[in-house]
Amino acid sequence: MSDCKLTAGCAERDITPRNSQFLYGYPYVERMSTGAHDPLTSSALYVSDGRQQALFISNEIIYLTKASVARIREGIAARAEIPSSNIFVATTHTHSGPVTVEIVMSRNDSVVKPVDPEYLQYVENSAIEAGCNAIASAVPAEAAFAVADATGVGTNRHDPAGPRDMDVPVMVVRNRATKQYLGCMLVCSMHPTVLHEDSKLCSGDFPHFTRARLQSELLGSGCPVVYFTGTAGDQSPRHVTRANTFAEAQRLGEIVADSVISHLKEINFSDEVPVKTEHTLLELPKRIFPSVEDAARHRHEAKSYFEKIKTDGSASPQQIRTAEVDWFGSEEALLLATLAEKDELGAVYQTCLPAEINVIKVGDWSFVGWPGEVFAEFGLTLKGNHRNVSLITYANGELQGYVVTKEAHEKGFYEAGNSFFDISAGYLMLEATDKILNRI
16 A cells, blocks of 8 residues: 555445344334335445545444444454544434434333344444455545535425535545446435334335435446435425335435436546544533423423314424424423433433544545534534535434534424533534544
8 A cells, every 4th residue: 555545445234133123213103123125234435545544334223322333443443454433433314223222312202122232233243344344355446526416305304495405425436447336425414214103114214225226327236335314403304205105215315316326427536535534522511401390391382282283184294293293302301301300311421422523534525423413504514614524423423312503492493302412512513523624
């Protein structure tokens, strides 16, 4: 690697459960899987410029804890010569995959099953295998970058005309000698929630169909697609879906894929692609929760409103769903207020903190990793401050839920009601990220 030219490798491993698992993501629904519509995967892309190296891994599950990420990193670092801090591990956040993290807000949901330790170990081992194989398969390579458009896949879930980020940054790598594609990485800022609680099949949701279309129309069968979810905390397909079916997931997934394909038709590949990495750790401020009495009052109001519009015939299905989710959020907020009053949240905070921010710069593009379900406004602000930057979320751990804006708090959005950290958390993460990007 002394010539400082790019080398790259990609790999993919199956993480589809081998037995029935509780599918996590929709409250108060007994949802044991009856099979798989499509394979869940752990996909990895490795890059090195001869001086610095980085490894991206995406897993088609809802969350991973910091402890799981640490085990994956340590497992790879023990077998390959790469610093663990240069390994970027995230999840796509599909709501049609097994429960993999104990979320405190689910303690009042009696149907949620505990994490299956055997399945979680299977995921971690598969991610380690994918990462190690990506490194081992690295060859002289060249890379190209593009920005596709996900318009039509979803909107801001509170206001279809509200803040959203439809850009889809894409990095594609190919063998320098043969020009054969090695793999593709992309970031789409949309909740993968076309499929709802009536589906009992494991699935990556619409990102699966994005991957399948890219493989069949451009990359080749089996070519890894490392799919990341961007700032999707307040983004949903809710206002654009015609049904909650696999056919609809396919329609939306192919919107993303077709845009990627069209934008990759005229791109320039280069083997001069520098790689830089940096990360930092933050002790985020804990939230001061409302009183149990105030939380109970809000829960009553949210539930009453949902029951009213569900039965009076005046609301659209989207409005009913929004009201239902607001009610779910109020139930979770009441639980958090109750646990906080009993001083029972300390151990949960310890599993999340310190929060990690890491930046991997490949060529002119900086890929930033944040934990948590992050509102789109933070990614949009970051893009306004820096050129060629993409914020990837659900990365390197989780924050027990949402990273929200001050506006979401002031408007009483349910994500703010059940967020685990103070509303200043996202702004502190933004400030720390700005500093890293200015240095890097």
